[in-house]
Each structure stands twice: as structure tokens, then as C-alpha cells.
Amino acid sequence: MFQTTPIPAFNDNYIWALADASGQQIAVVDPGDAAPVQRYLKQHGLKLAAILITHHHADHTGGVAELRQAWEVPVFGPASSPFGGIDRPLSDGDTVALFGQTLQVRAVPGHTLDHISYFKAAPAPSCSAAIRFSSPAAAACSKAAPPRCSRRWITSAPCRTTRKSIAPTNIRYRIWLSPPR
Numbered sequence: 001m002f003q004t005t006p007i008p009a010f011n012d013n014y015i016w017a018l019a020d021a022s023g024q025q026i027a028v029v030d031p032g033d034a035a036p037v038q039r040y041l042k043q044h045g046l047k048l049a050a051i052l053i054t055h056h057h058a059d060h061t062g063g064v065a066e067l068r069q070a071w072e073v074p075v076f077g078p079a080s081s082p083f084g085g086i087d088r089p090l091s092d093g094d095t096v097a098l099f100g101q102t103l104q105v106r107a108v109p110g111h112t113l114d115h116i117s118y119f120k121a122a123p124a125p126s127c128s129a130a131i132r133f134s135s136p137a138a139a140a141c142s143k144a145a146p147p148r149c150s151r152r153w154i155t156s157a158p159c160r161t162t163r164k165s166i167a168p169t170n171i172r173y174r175i176w177l178s179p180p181r
């Protein structure tokens with residue numbers, strides 16, 4: 001996971017900084033203003049490595065040109081964007097490699113048609129072997145083929161693995177199945 005830091009911007013907003021593991025460089029998300037980003041970089045002795053854009057509005061893209069003049073970095077953003085400063089166009093299902101990690105791109109039109117989100121899945125706990133059904137009713141339900149089974153839940157037993165120090169305990173999984181409508 002990245003270390004994420006909000007950089008205050010405008011009167012009531014943030015530009016998010018994603019730091020790499022070394023803590024020496026960051027990517028910024030939607031820099032609507034270059035000045036607070038430049039101040040943050042200077043203050044912490046960081047380098048800018050990439051810019052991620054979610055949608056074209058000026059309060060999300062207004063600082064891109066100025067940052068690009070100071071930092072020769074890629075600008076990721078929606079392929080369908082009317083904003084002209086994107087040189088790494090992205091569409092739903094694409095991925096972005098950033099600081100050795102992979103971000104998945106999802107189209108989320110709504111606020112604007114070009115809106116995308118960047119998604120980093122959390123690592124799954126390695127407790128699958130310990131999963132048990134939480135009640136006989138749930139176990140019986142699990143054997144019934146949907147749509148008879150409207151809901152069921154699975155709760156893990158306390159996770160006991162050889163690597164106890166990193167093994168989570170009492171992780172609860174809940175799976176909801178609904179009959180087709």
C-alpha cells in the first residue's frame with residue numbers, strides 16, 4: 001500500500017500525495033493548484049514522479065501544466081477527457097504501474113462522463129483454510145443452490161497459521177447471495 005498524505009489546497013480541499021516505499025518521491029492525484037504541491041515537495045525534499053487525474057474539472061487539473069514545466073513526469077488520466085494535458089490515457093480495465101504496485105482503473109461516470117477511479121486491492125488474508133460455516137443453518141443454506149438460498153454468511157475460525165505474527169485472528173467474512181430478480 002502507498003502512504004497517502006493530504007496536501008491542503010484551495011480553501012477547503014486536498015490534493016492527495018501517494019508516496020513510494022523509500023519516501024523519496026510521490027505521485028499526486030488531481031493537482032488543481034501547483035503551488036501547494038511545489039511547497040510540499042520542497043518542504044519534504046521529495047521528487048514528483050507522476051500525476052494522476054480523475055476527471056477534467058479545473059480544480060483537479062489546474063496545476064498540471066505548471067507542475068509539468070518543473071517536473072518531467074507522466075500524466076495519467078481518462079482517455080475520454082477534454083483536458084488536454086494527459087499523456088497516459090486510460091480506460092476502464094486498464095492498469096497503472098506505480099512505485100512497484102498496480103492500480104486498477106475503473107470508469108465511474110457520473111460527476112463527469114470522463115471520471116475514472118484508481119483502485120488498489122488490499123491483500124487478501126491468508127486464512128481461507130480456516131473458513132467454517134458459522135451455523136448449521138448457514139451450512140445447510142450453503143448446500144442449497146441459489147436462488148433458494150437468499151442469504152448466507154461465512155465466518156472464519158480464528159486464523160492459525162505458522163506465521164502467527166502476521167496472521168490476523170477472528171477475521172470475519174460475510175458473503176451475501178441474493179436470488180436473481
Ligand SMILES: [Zn+2]
Pocket residue numbers: 055057060111
Ligand atoms: Zn469535478
